[in-house]
Amino acid sequence: MDGLSKIYNGKIKAVDDISFYVKEGEIFGFLGPNGAGKSTTINMLTTLIKPSSGRALICGYDIHKQATEVRRNVGVVPQEYTADEDLTGMENILLCADLYGLPRSNSKAHAEELLKLVELSDAANRKVSTYSGGMRRRLELASGLINYPRLLFLDEPTLGLDVQTRAAVWKYIRTLKEEYHMTLFLTTHYLEEADSLCDRIAIIDHGKIIKIGSPEELKASIGGDVIVVGVKESEPDISSDIAQIKLVKDVKKKGSDYRIKAELGEEASPQIMDVIRSKGLHVNKIALTKPTLDEAYLEFTGRSLREEETDRMQMFSQRVTMMRARR
């Protein structure tokens, strides 16, 4: 994939002048609250809606001028369960194969291979209406892979799934990256999903990309680890001495606790202890917290609750997705 930039100014700026690139072979995550513009971006990149301005190249093809080429090269796993309830899993997958124009001589074997990958071989000839939410999600994943895509888009791949199915979906996604060397682009509003799966994450809010980086970079950018050291309240304040330690960035004393921000918390902690002990003081307790992506995310997107208007159709499709996932 080459450079990618996009400007979109509709009536509502769902996605507002964003630019980014995705490296070949990586898992790129789009993280943001509901209504941030994730799905709009995916819809533009998968040629479902036209950008009002700006352009994007996918696998070297322009999403506007060479839409058909883009469609041939990418796979899409939509947020909804799009498989037809009245058809079997196999029939659904073959339908997708036909839509891509794959010859039947090839698609049958390929469909079987993909159903095996997502562990649905046994259920291949059952009607989708008998599938559980997890099975439907896995079927969607297999359908999205039928055209041998170089790039796979996953829109909220684990929305509403139970923990076991989520773990399974994560496993398949990793397999795709590691064994098939595919490039994956996923949107999510689950932080742990972005954290554990993605090589790089873009945090998007109000249609703008706020921050792009690896999960580690995003966490580090909010200022390192936090060490809380408990001492006796009556003891003298030695904040300035602790602040002398190289790794320590900031020290605050609150009552009997020192709240210390530091890089490499594991190495800073014993040094802090040494300083306190060298003053002849006693340490009651020590706790080290690593910054989570949650904190980084809230730092970037703010903590206020969202009361954005979503359109009726999107609400409906999300409700249906959640409802079917629970079956």
Next chain:
Amino acid sequence: MTPEEIRAATTTTEEKRVLVPSVESRPVPTPTWKAAPKLNKSPLHGLWALTNRDLKKWYKNPIQLFISLIQPVVWLALFGKALNFSAFVSQAPAALQNQIMVSTFGTTSYFSFLSAGMLAFIILFTAAFSGMSVVFDRRFGFMNKALSTPVGRGAVVTGKVLQSVIRSLIQAAIVLGIAVALGMDTTHMTALGIAGAFTILFLMSFGLSSLFVMLALRSSDWQTQMAIINLLNLPLLFASNALLPVKMMPSWLQTVTSLNPVSYANDATRQLLIGATGTSSLLLDFGVMIGFAAILAGLGIVLSWKLLSK
């Protein structure tokens, strides 16, 4: 506490993650799918797959077929038998009776007249609901799924129209069979006549299905779609010669009827199936229906390019 103890104590609370090697550290491989085959790139690929999907949903669910047949059968068996127009003229001598019936309905039996109209009825109602499956596909995401594949936009629309045409023609054939069983006049029926009648029904179905699919292309709301169906269906039915002959209508309604393609279809099927005297020539009927189907189908494909992508 030693550094090791602290590390052990703190890592337990840390979220356990499977770290993937960073992208920069690996050579960039290209996807290793076993050679992808050559794709069929004709603009019509996938058309039959889409049509067949809807047909499968239909024939795998025979209750749907059964319910869709109830309405025309009820019309035939109850309305058609109850409206016994011959009773009005039963005082008159037999020859005059027939003359009055023929001059009014073009045939001696109102039931046969209505039977031919019922073929148009089932086509009209099946076509009207062809738009609903577009709305459902949009709502449940299948439409977006299909549109993200290289399948032609025109094929998406034509597939919807085609499945509706095939369904409506099969249903019309069943209705014709039932009508015959209930006493429709068969003395004028020939293989050629039936083939001609179904050609007309095919054209009518193609035009009407295109119209309703077109109206549904942008809609994601089935209440609106239901309203559109009812708004168009009944006028198309009543302002036509499907139930009653044009001659019985006031002149303003006759004008409306003469603009309604359903009238031309009925006029032709009656001539072809029951040997009725037509109000216009078969040639004109076929001409109107071919024009109707071609214009709406063409419009549907042009609109599909515009409307299917937002």
